[in-house]
Structures are given as C-alpha cells and as structure tokens.
Amino acid sequence: MDVSQYLDIFIDETKEHLQSLNQQLLILETEPENSETINEIFRAAHSLKGMAGTMGFKRMQRLTHDMENVFSEIRNGKMGVTAELVDVLFKGLDALEGYLSNIQASADEGTEDYEDIIEQLNNILNIGLGKEVKKEEAKGTVQAAGGTAAADTAGAAGNKYKELPLADYERNAIVKAQKMDIHAFGVTVYIQEYCILKAARAFLVFKALESMGDVIKSKPEVQDIEDEKFDLDFSVVLLTKDDIEKVKKTILNVSEIKEVYVEEISVSADEVPEEKGEAVHTEEVELRGNIQNKAVAQSSAKQQSSKPVVNRSVRVDIEKLDVLMNLVSELIIAKNGLVSMNISEKGTKSESSFNEQIEYLERVTTNLHESVMKVRMVPIESVLNRFPRMIRDLSKSLNKKMELYMTGEETELDRTVIDEIGDPLMHLLRNAADHGLESNEERLAKGKPEMGSIFLDAYQDGNNVVIEVRDDGAGINVEKVKKKAVEKGTITLEQAEVMSDKEVIDLLFRPSFSTAEIITDVSGRGVGLDVVKTKIEALGGDIEAKTKLGAGSNFIIRLPLTLAIIQALMVELGAEKYAIPLGSIQTIEDVLASDIKYVHSKEVINLRGNVIPLLRLNRILDVPGAKEDQENLIVVIISKGDRLAGLVVDNLIGQQEIVIKSIGKFINNNKIIGGATILGDGEVALILDVNTLV
Amino acid sequence: MENAVNEGKQYIVVKIGIEQYGIDIKYIDNIVRVQNITRVPRAQHYFKGVINLRGEIIPVMSLRLKFGLEEDVISNATRIIIIKFDSQSAVGVIVDEVKEVVTLDENMIEKVTNSAVEDKNGYLSGIGKHNDSLVSLLNINGVIIEKEIV
Numbered sequence: 001m002d003v004s005q006y007l008d009i010f011i012d013e014t015k016e017h018l019q020s021l022n023q024q025l026l027i028l029e030t031e032p033e034n035s036e037t038i039n040e041i042f043r044a045a046h047s048l049k050g051m052a053g054t055m056g057f058k059r060m061q062r063l064t065h066d067m068e069n070v071f072s073e074i075r076n077g078k079m080g081v082t083a084e085l086v087d088v089l090f091k092g093l094d095a096l097e098g099y100l101s102n103i104q105a106s107a108d109e110g111t112e113d114y115e116d117i118i119e120q121l122n123n124i125l126n127i128g129l130g131k132e133v134k135k136e137e138a139k140g141t142v143q144a145a146g147g148t149a150a151a152d153t154a155g156a157a158g159n160k161y162k163e164l165p166l167a168d169y170e171r172n173a174i175v176k177a178q179k180m181d182i183h184a185f186g187v188t189v190y191i192q193e194y195c196i197l198k199a200a201r202a203f204l205v206f207k208a209l210e211s212m213g214d215v216i217k218s219k220p221e222v223q224d225i226e227d228e229k230f231d232l233d234f235s236v237v238l239l240t241k242d243d244i245e246k247v248k249k250t251i252l253n254v255s256e257i258k259e260v261y262v263e264e265i266s267v268s269a270d271e272v273p274e275e276k277g278e279a280v281h282t283e284e285v286e287l288r289g290n291i292q293n294k295a296v297a298q299s300s301a302k303q304q305s306s307k308p309v310v311n312r313s314v315r316v317d318i319e320k321l322d323v324l325m326n327l328v329s330e331l332i333i334a335k336n337g338l339v340s341m342n343i344s345e346k347g348t349k350s351e352s353s354f355n356e357q358i359e360y361l362e363r364v365t366t367n368l369h370e371s372v373m374k375v376r377m378v379p380i381e382s383v384l385n386r387f388p389r390m391i392r393d394l395s396k397s398l399n400k401k402m403e404l405y406m407t408g409e410e411t412e413l414d415r416t417v418i419d420e421i422g423d424p425l426m427h428l429l430r431n432a433a434d435h436g437l438e439s440n441e442e443r444l445a446k447g448k449p450e451m452g453s454i455f456l457d458a459y460q461d462g463n464n465v466v467i468e469v470r471d472d473g474a475g476i477n478v479e480k481v482k483k484k485a486v487e488k489g490t491i492t493l494e495q496a497e498v499m500s501d502k503e504v505i506d507l508l509f510r511p512s513f514s515t516a517e518i519i520t521d522v523s524g525r526g527v528g529l530d531v532v533k534t535k536i537e538a539l540g541g542d543i544e545a546k547t548k549l550g551a552g553s554n555f556i557i558r559l560p561l562t563l564a565i566i567q568a569l570m571v572e573l574g575a576e577k578y579a580i581p582l583g584s585i586q587t588i589e590d591v592l593a594s595d596i597k598y599v600h601s602k603e604v605i606n607l608r609g610n611v612i613p614l615l616r617l618n619r620i621l622d623v624p625g626a627k628e629d630q631e632n633l634i635v636v637i638i639s640k641g642d643r644l645a646g647l648v649v650d651n652l653i654g655q656q657e658i659v660i661k662s663i664g665k666f667i668n669n670n671k672i673i674g675g676a677t678i679l680g681d682g683e684v685a686l687i688l689d690v691n692t693l694v
Numbered sequence: 695m696e697n698a699v700n701e702g703k704q705y706i707v708v709k710i711g712i713e714q715y716g717i718d719i720k721y722i723d724n725i726v727r728v729q730n731i732t733r734v735p736r737a738q739h740y741f742k743g744v745i746n747l748r749g750e751i752i753p754v755m756s757l758r759l760k761f762g763l764e765e766d767v768i769s770n771a772t773r774i775i776i777i778k779f780d781s782q783s784a785v786g787v788i789v790d791e792v793k794e795v796v797t798l799d800e801n802m803i804e805k806v807t808n809s810a811v812e813d814k815n816g817y818l819s820g821i822g823k824h825n826d827s828l829v830s831l832l833n834i835n836g837v838i839i840e841k842e843i844v
Binding site: 576620621622623661662663664665666667668672673675676678682683684685686 | 738741744838839
C-alpha cells in the first residue's frame with residue numbers, strides 16, 4: 001500500500017488550505033467577530049488535519065489538531081481573538097508551511113515538532129477558557145467515555161478476531177511463541193466510518209504492527225486489505241514481545257481508528273494435534289514473516305524512490321481546453337477544405353477559393369496560438385496573495401504602521417514567469433516597508449498620515465505586464481546616493497557632477513552597491529537590488545526606479561507577456577532585416593531631415609509637442625553601407641512606459657507574426673538583440689530589444 | 695586506422711590557414727556548408743553572426759579571427775562545424791577545410807607545456823602526431839566558452 005500517489009493532490013490542496021487560512025486569519029485579525037470567517041477557518045483547519053492524518057504525517061496532524069481546538073473554541077464563542085493568539089496561529093501556519101515544503105522535497109514531513117507553538121496554543125486555550133487544568137480533565141473524560149463506550153461494544157461483537165480460523169501450523173507457531181515468552185495477540189481494528197482511505201489506514205496499522213512483531217494471520221487477507229476489499233474492520237494475529245497496552249497504543253496512534261480490541265490468544269499445547277510438524281510450520285511462519293517484511297521494505301523503498309519530483313503543472317480552466325478543442329477541429333475542417341479543393345482543382349475551381357481556405361487556415365492557426373498561450377497563463381494572484389500576510393508581519397516586527405494595497409491580481413503571466421517573480425517582488429516590498437517608509441513619528445512630524453501605504457499594482461501594457469511597487473515613504477535621496485557612490489569609488493567626482501538623477505538611481509542596481517552599511521546611511525535602498533534586477537532580466541524583463549524625495553519611490557518591473565510568438569514590424573537597414581516587436585511601437589512617422597533639432601548635441605524631433613530623441617539605428621547597429629543624409633526619414637516611435645524614442649530605419653517591410661528564438665548564450669551583444677526569427681525564405685532576422693534602446 | 699580498443703580518441707582534422715587542428719569528435723554535431731550568415735551587431739568581433747540550421751538559430755564564430763589570423767576567405771572547401779555541448783547550446787565554427795577523421799592514442803598526444811607552445815589562452819589541449827604531421831588539438835571549452843575580456 002503506497003500513499004505517494006495521493007501526494008500531489010495532498011500538496012496542492014494543503015497549499016490551498018494554508019493560503020485560505022492565511023487570508024482568513026488576516027480578516028479575523030481586523031474583524032474578530034466575523035463568524036463566517038471563523039467558520040471558514042475552522043473548515044480549512046479541519047480538512048487540513050484530516051488530510052495530514054490520512055497521509056500519515058503525524059506531526060503535521062498534531063499541530064493542526066491543536067490549532068483546530070483553538071478555532072473550535074473561538075467558533076463556539078468561548079474565547080475571543082487576541083493579537084497574541086493571531087501571532088501564534090500565524091506561527092503555526094508557518095510551521096505547517098515548513099512541513100509542507102519538507103514533504104514536497106522528500107515526501108517526509110521532517111522531524112521538527114514545534115513543541116513551543118503547540119504549548120503556546122494550549123496555554124492560550126487554557127487562559128482563554130479561564131480554566132487552567134480543566135481542559136486536560138475534559139480531554140480525560142472524553143477519552144474515558146470513549147473507553148467505556150468501547151468496553152460496551154466490546155462485550156457485543158467487537159472481538160472479531162475470535163472468528164479467525166487458526167490453521168494447525170498457526171496454532172503451533174503460537175504455542176512455540178508462548179514458550180519463547182512471546183505473546184500472541186488477537187487484534188481487531190475498527191476504522192472510522194468517515195475514513196476515505198481505508199486501505200491507507202490499514203496499511204499504517206500493519207506497518208505499526210510489523211514494527212513490533214510478526215503478523216501471522218489476517219482477515220481479510222493482506223492483499224484484500226490493500227485493495228480495500230474490506231468493510232470497516234480487520235483482524236490479525238500478532239506475535240510480539242510487547243504487552244497489550246503497547247500494542248493498543250501503537251494502533252491507536254494511527255489516526256481515524258475508531259476502536260481496537262487486543263486480547264491474548266492462548267492455545268494450549270494439547271490443542272495442537274501434532275507436535276512434530278512444529279519445526280516445519282514455524283519455519284513457514286518465519287518465511288511468511290520474512291516475505292511480509294520484505295513487502296513492507298519494498299513498499300517503503302518504493303516510497304523512497306518515487307520521491308515527488310512534484311510535477312510542475314498548470315491547472316487549466318476547462319473552458320480554455322474546450323476552445324482549444326474547437327480550434328483543432330476547425331483546423332481539420334480547413335485542412336479538409338484544402339484537400340477537397342485539390343481534388344476538384346482539375347475541374348474549374350478558381351483561385352479565389354484557394355485564397356479563402358488559406359485565410360481560414362491563417363485565422364485558425366492564429367487563434368490556436370493565442371489559446372495555447374493562454375493555457376500557460378496563470379493569474380499573478382497566486383504570487384501576490386502571500387504578501388498581505390508578509391506586510392502584516394513586517395509591520396509588527398518593524399513597529400511601523402503600514403497597509404498594503406494591491407490591484408490587478410487577475411493580470412495573467414506565463415507560468416514560468418510566475419514561478420520566478422515571487423522573490424524579487426518580496427524583496428521590493430520588504431525594501432519599501434523597511435527602508436522606504438519612515439517611522440511612525442517621522443511620518444507624523446512630516447505631516448503625513450501615520451499609516452504608511454505600500455502599493456502593488458499589476459497591469460498589462462501592450463506586450464508587457466507591468467508590476468509597480470510603490471510606497472509613500474521618504475524616497476531616495478539622490479545626493480546621498482551620489483556621495484556614497486563617490487566614496488565607494490563606484491563613480492568619480494566628475495562623473496557624479498554630470499550624472500542625471502535617473503543615472504544615479506540606476507547605480508542602486510549595481511552589484512557593488514548592495515552593501516550593508518548603505519541600509520542605514522542612504523534612504524536604505526540598494527540591498528540586493530542587483531539580485532532583483534538580474535532575476536528580472538533573466539525573465540526577459542527589466543526594472544527601473546523612480547523616486548521623489550519625501551514623497552516615496554516607485555519600482556517598475558516590466559515583463560514580457562508571452563514568450564514564444566509575437567507580432568512584429570519588419571524593417572530594413574541597409575541590406576539587413578530587423579524585427580521590432582509591435583507591442584512597443586507607438587506610431588510610424590515621416591520626418592523631414594530639416595525638422596531635426598539638437599538638444600545637448602543629441603538629435604531630437606518635436607512630435608506633436610513631445611520632444612523625442614532620435615536614434616539612428618544603422619549607427620547603433622553598425623550597419624554597413626547605410627544611406628545617410630536623406631531628406632525624408634522613416635521614424636518608428638517606440639515607447640517604454642511613458643518614455644518615447646524614435647528609431648530611424650531605411651525601409652518598412654511590414655507586419656508579421658514571428659517565432660522568437662534565442663541566439664544562444666555565447667554571443668554577447670549588450671542585449672540590443674533580443675533574439676532571432678526565421679523568415680519565410682529561411683533567412684534569419686534579428687529581433688531588436690527596444691527596452692534597452694529607450 | 696588504429697583500433698579504438700586501446701582508448702584512442704577520435705578527432706576530426708581541419709585546416710585553418712596553414713595549420714591543422716583536431717576537434718574531439720564527441721562535441722561535433724554536424725558539419726555543414728557555408729550558408730547565409732546573418733550579422734549580429736555589437737557582438738564579439740570573432741562572431742560572424744547566426745545561421746538557420748533546420749529551424750534552429752546557431753551562432754557562428756570564426757576561428758581565424760579568434761586566433762588573430764586574417765579574415766576567412768569562403769571557398770568551396772569551407773565548412774561550418776556545429777559543436778554541441780548539451781542539448782541547449784550549439785555553436786558553429788568556420789574552418790577552411792575538413793580533412794579526415796583520425797584516431798589518436800594517448801601516447802600519440804603530447805601535452806602542451808607552456809614553454810613549448812605559446813598558448814596563453816588555453817585554446818589547445820595537446821599536440822597529436824599523425825602520419826608524420828602534427829595536429830593541434832583544440833580545447834573546445836577554452837575556445838568557445840572563454841569570455842572576451844575587454
């Protein structure tokens with residue numbers, strides 16, 4: 001019997017329950033009287049406990065059990081919600097998360113007991129209920145009641161093991177065991193009616209029993225039990241050196257066991273017909289024992305080997321799959337259309353119907369592509385929903401009042417991006433909370449509301465998804481950063497004088513800047529921002545910072561929406577072809593050479609009131625033999641956030657759907673080229689990464 | 695051809711300029727004729743660009759430029775050798791001519807010592823002797839992965 005097949009489901013559901021517990025607890029903290037929330041919490045905790053128990057994660061089960069006790073009392077109105085209680089409960093959730101990550105990594109919950117949390121929980125429970133020891137007593141009586149109930153039924157037909165027909169060799173084995181001071185127990189185990197995985201339970205019981213001795217007989221047969229071919233009870237004969245109490249206790253340790261009956265079986269020697277067969281038979285018993293041991297060893301080995309390389313999976317909305325299915329059928333229809341046309345072509349079919357079919361095919365493939373991309377998309381919510389909790393904890397530990405406001409949780413991103421974006425965002429939020437926001441007193445002194453605000457906004461912008469992490473704190477002191485940079489030798493004094501504010505802020509993303517002493521000196525930014533930047537760039541995105549001294553700072557992350565196929569504008573430079581992602585193109589303009597102005601000896605144009613820098617692509621890309629000094633320039637206006645730039649190109653080819661391919665890691669070209677694509681004629685065209693140009 | 699039993703390694707012998715070089719056959723994925731190479735701007739100077747090899751984009755470097763020789767002259771014999779380290783990363787190198795495949799035993803390979811051969815960059819892994827001629831064995835990792843230090 002192997003429960004590892006349920007592991008994936010267990011992990012998924014546990015995650016969901018923990019998440020909901022986290023969220024609900026946050027609500028509970030602000031609205032202690034919200035009975036709906038309490039019920040919700042109780043339900044989640046209860047299912048969590050049941051699931052952990054079913055999977056045999058005892059420590060996890062114990063912790064949830066104690067947490068559930070607390071929830072139960074709250075629900076019954078016997079105790080109130082205190083800040084202290086919520087803190088402990090959050091700690092408990094963290095501990096559960098710890099178990100979960102252990103399980104995810106090794107299919108084992110680990111050995112940490114979190115006794116302190118359990119103790120705290122029980123303390124709170126006792127204090128909350130206003131009775132120090134009573135709870136213990138209550139527990140005792142419940143158990144006692146259970147005991148008597150058990151005793152009652154025991155009198156009836158509990159001891160089913162008595163019905164076990166013992167074969168002669170088994171009697172022999174028992175007799176022999178008794179001679180060797182080994183007890184033979186008849187054991188009948190009743191499993192709770194509501195137990196879902198009876199076989200799993202039974203397996204755990206067997207495992208427990210076999211750790212104590214040999215099971216020489218069972219009813220139903222072991223195989224049947226594993227296949228769940230039994231009602232709620234099963235009986236075994238166990239040979240062990242341990243006493244009745246120990247056996248009973250061991251079995252009751254397995255959860256969802258309703259009752260256990262254990263009694264010594266005595267077989268007097270004269271009941272055994274032939275003593276001489278004994279040797280042979282005991283051997284057989286041993287053999288059997290061995291086999292069973294082996295089986296157990298095997299199954300546990302199996303558990304070991306099938307360690308959960310828990311699959312990276314995406315839960316797909318069934319509607320999205322339906323759409324895919326439809327598109328595939330349309331694709332087939334389109335193909336059939338082409339086939340039938342091919343047949344009738346010998347006749348008089350005109351070319352127009354051929355074009356019609358091609359158009360149809362094109363439409364279907366475009367939609368198909370879009371739908372497949374959508375399947376990979378996951379709402380960013382799954383990353384964001386752990387942040388409110390984090391901010392709450394930070395607020396406590398930093399002793400600053402703050403609130404997190406999030407918007408755009410429904411914004412969807414590619415699964416691979418979702419998996420990676422959590423840490424950088426967490427880092428930025430921590431930065432905002434720790435260094436961005438001023439202390440309560442400072443805020444009041446500055447005439448700001450005492451409660452600091454941190455904003456996290458996610459939204460789609462063309463082909464990008466933008467995530468902004470904003471705070472209304474002190475902002476970054478550019479002068480201080482400059483000073484620090486000069487002191488550290490990152491830049492020279494002369495450089496510092498000519499640097500724009502933006503360039504200075506960009507210094508914060510340099511690896512050399514992430515040193516501890518800066519945390520306190522400057523407004524605090526700089527710790528690990530280079531790590532954040534690296535991570536985001538690895539995802540194909542970029543990050544920039546904006547700040548206003550005294551009013552707060554804003555970190556803007558830009559991530560590509562889709563990874564594989566994009567719409568692009570093909571342009572010509574000299575004899576070379578380049579692709580510019582359509583998402584970042586604003587407009588295309590014809591500009592007269594005489595309209596070009598100079599600012600700081602850089603070319604700019606004035607486009608409907610906007611001053612836009614001009615970039616001569618053929619110079620930037622060192623295109624050989626490009627024509628200069630034209631009267632009319634074709635300028636592609638690209639945008640990145642609210643910044644614009646004009647790219648001067650020689651010729652426009654047209655819009656095209658392109659498949660992005662990597663140009664490999666060996667070529668190093670300062671990221672100007674984002675990739676390459678293969679054109680219809682087999683030629684390679686390079687894709688410009690406009691984000692690095694603007 | 696020597697038998698491969700006594701641990702001989704197979705090398706493809708190529709000509710670059712007047713010298714013969716050997717490339718360990720285990721890295722070689724493919725040998726193709728020179729096709730249209732798309733220039734990649736702002737790349738290291740020895741990267742000629744990228745090619746489309748059956749739908750895959752593969753960067754192509756010139757060993758001549760890397761070794762400080764004059765520019766390649768594409769002739770009928772010129773080939774691009776596609777070298778693969780793992781399933782992810784492939785790179786092509788341009789050679790003047792592909793001559794043959796040889797098997798070299800350990801004892802036919804002289805280790806390069808710094809004094810004997812000038813090899814500051816670690817481009818070579820040894821010198822092989824074959825039919826009275828010498829073959830410089832390329833240390834592929836050194837040649838390709840080495841980052842240009844500017």
